[in-house]
Amino acid sequence: MPETALPQPTVRQRNWAPWIGLLLAVAAMLSNAGFFLGLPGPKLIAWLGVVLVIAAIVCAVIGVMRAFRQPQVYRGKVSSSILGALSLLICGLVAVASISSRALPSSAAAPQVGQKVPDFTLTDTSGNKVSLGQLLGKADASALPHSATAGSIASGANSNIAATPPKAVLLVFYRGYW
Amino acid sequence: MRPVAISVDTPEVSRNLAGKSGYTFPILSDPQAETIRRYNLLHKGGGPERSDIARPAEFLVDTSGTVRWTNFTEDIRIRAKADEMLAAARGLK
Numbered sequence A: 001m002p003e004t005a006l007p008q009p010t011v012r013q014r015n016w017a018p019w020i021g022l023l024l025a026v027a028a029m030l031s032n033a034g035f036f037l038g039l040p041g042p043k044l045i046a047w048l049g050v051v052l053v054i055a056a057i058v059c060a061v062i063g064v065m066r067a068f069r070q071p072q073v074y075r076g077k078v079s080s081s082i083l084g085a086l087s088l089l090i091c092g093l094v095a096v097a098s099i100s101s102r103a104l105p106s107s108a109a110a111p112q113v114g115q116k117v118p119d120f121t122l123t124d125t126s127g128n129k130v131s132l133g134q135l136l137g138k139a140d141a142s143a144l145p146h147s148a149t150a151g152s153i154a155s156g157a158n159s160n161i162a163a164t165p166p167k168a169v170l171l172v173f174y175r176g177y178w
Numbered sequence B: 001m002r003p004v005a006i007s008v009d010t011p012e013v014s015r016n017l018a019g020k021s022g023y024t025f026p027i028l029s030d031p032q033a034e035t036i037r038r039y040n041l042l043h044k045g046g047g048p049e050r051s052d053i054a055r056p057a058e059f060l061v062d063t064s065g066t067v068r069w070t071n072f073t074e075d076i077r078i079r080a081k082a083d084e085m086l087a088a089a090r091g092l093k
Helices: A017-031 A042-069 A077-102 A152-163 B011-021 B034-038 B082-091
Strands: A121-123 A129-131 A168-173 B002-007 B027-029 B057-062 B067-072
Touching: A017 A042, A017 A077, A042 A077, A121 B027, B011 B027
Parallel strands: A168 B002, B002 B027
Antiparallel strands: A121 A129, A168 B057, B057 B067
């Protein structure tokens, strides 16, 4: 039998899309660091994260589709599958973090500009009861608690409270559990 | 303008926070979230182990008890920075 020259197999292309997809997914995860670093434009950072996640998923899908539908052109059935799964996992985590960070109650009935705030009496770090009225410097500012603790920071703050009533109070409600 | 921080943290926890961060303003405790509820800021199950906490919000209140500025964050990762709050306070004087 004469030896038939086998046609030279075309060298298949490197399948870059799955790698790019993984890179984008990692970038999306790192973009969350932008919030904690206090970088300017946090809303932009949030949208950047969304864009990166979408781009990552698109690249991962393209990579897998190329490997499986055009195997004669693109390599990497196994690698694209693994990288694709990894990218989807990372994107999933980023998406969950983003969604839960924004899942806040509407607070539509909260005090709005022009309305009076509800009064309250709450306990401060020294265990003393403090009312909104006292904080606003009204009636009996001298009754304000002076810190019994040794910390100079706390006593410094309380001596300021008794001396000059503020023009305004900024109520900062926070989540706690820091 | 005097900042006052309020959360469900107990005074002990808040004391640690104040000590570590060097905060000099009053930090008040609302462990049953009663005041938080009255301000319509309750985030049911929003805390660790599904505990009830406040959603983040700021109110600038004048001496008559009237709100002059509010900030309700839509994203807990995005915090109003101190300089933004102070600018709002100065702008209203």
